[in-house]
Amino acid sequence: MDMKVVWIEDERELLEEGARFLRQEGWEVEGAASAEEAEALIERGRPDLLLVDWMLEGGRTGLDLCRLNDRSWQLPLLMVTARGDEFDRVLALELGADDFIQKPFSLRELHARMKAVLRRAGRTATASGADVQEPGGEGEVLERGELTIRPLSHEAELEGRALELTRTEFALLLRLASRPGRVFTRTHLLEEALGDAFAGYERTIDSHIRNLRRKLGDDPADPRFVLTVYGVGYKFNPDAGAGR
Known part of the structure; x- marks a missing residue:
C-alpha cells in the first residue's frame, strides 16, 4: 500500500x-x-x-x-x-x-x-x-510505575488519567522513558523529537520539558519523572515506579 x-x-x-x-x-x-x-x-x-x-x-x-x-x-x-x-x-x-x-x-x-x-x-x-x-517502532506498552505509555497509539496515562501531550512532548517522554537512568543531551533529544532542521535550538527542549513536567504533575524543584542532569541534559528517573 x-x-x-x-x-x-x-x-x-x-x-x-x-x-x-x-x-x-x-x-x-x-x-x-x-x-x-x-x-x-x-x-x-x-x-x-x-x-x-x-x-x-x-x-x-x-x-x-x-x-x-x-x-x-x-x-x-x-x-x-x-x-x-x-x-x-x-x-x-x-x-x-x-x-x-x-x-x-x-x-x-x-x-x-x-x-x-x-x-x-x-x-x-x-x-x-x-x-x-521501524525496528522497535511498534514498541511494547511501557509501564513506569503509575505512568503508562503506548507508542503505537501515541497515548500516555498517569494513574489511569489520559495525558494531553503534544507530539513533541510525547516523543520526548517516550525517548526518555524507554531508557530509564540514561542521560540524554539536549542535542540528542532535539534530533530524536524534531530532527536536524532545528539544529542549534537545543534550549527549546527546556520549554518542552517544562510543559511535560507540568502535565506529569512534577514539582520543578523536585521532579518525580524527568530529572535534570546539570550541564548535560535530562534523564528519566529509574526509581519513578517506586513512589515517593
Whole structure:
C-alpha cells in the first residue's frame, strides 16, 4: 500500500511538479491550496504525512494547520516555506512542526526529509512506498510505575488519567522513558523529537520539558519523572515506579 501525503501549497506549479515526482517515488499525493481544502481531505482519509506551506489561500496560514494538527490529528508534519529566520523556525517548532524545509529546495531533499520525519514517527516508506514499522517502532506498552505509555497509539496515562501531550512532548517522554537512568543531551533529544532542521535550538527542549513536567504533575524543584542532569541534559528517573 502506498504512503499517502497531503500537500497544502498555494504555488500551483510547485505542487504539480512535486506531486509528479513523489508519485514516481511511490507516494499517493493529494493537494490543497487552502486550510479548508486540506481539512476536508484529511477528514476524508487520514494521510501518513502532511506537507504544509506557511502562506495559503483563503486567509488562514500553515501555522493554523499546525495548531489544528497538534490538537486533532497529530499527524507527522513537515513545514514547507520561503521563510527561514530563527524566529520562524522556533515558532513552527513550538506549534508542532516535525521538520522545516526552506524554499527553494530540491525535490530529492524534500523526499529525504519526508522519510526522516516518518522514521522519527516510528514508520518508514520503502522504495515501493510500502508502510513498514521501524525496528522497535511498534514498541511494547511501557509501564513506569503509575505512568503508562503506548507508542503505537501515541497515548500516555498517569494513574489511569489520559495525558494531553503534544507530539513533541510525547516523543520526548517516550525517548526518555524507554531508557530509564540514561542521560540524554539536549542535542540528542532535539534530533530524536524534531530532527536536524532545528539544529542549534537545543534550549527549546527546556520549554518542552517544562510543559511535560507540568502535565506529569512534577514539582520543578523536585521532579518525580524527568530529572535534570546539570550541564548535560535530562534523564528519566529509574526509581519513578517506586513512589515517593
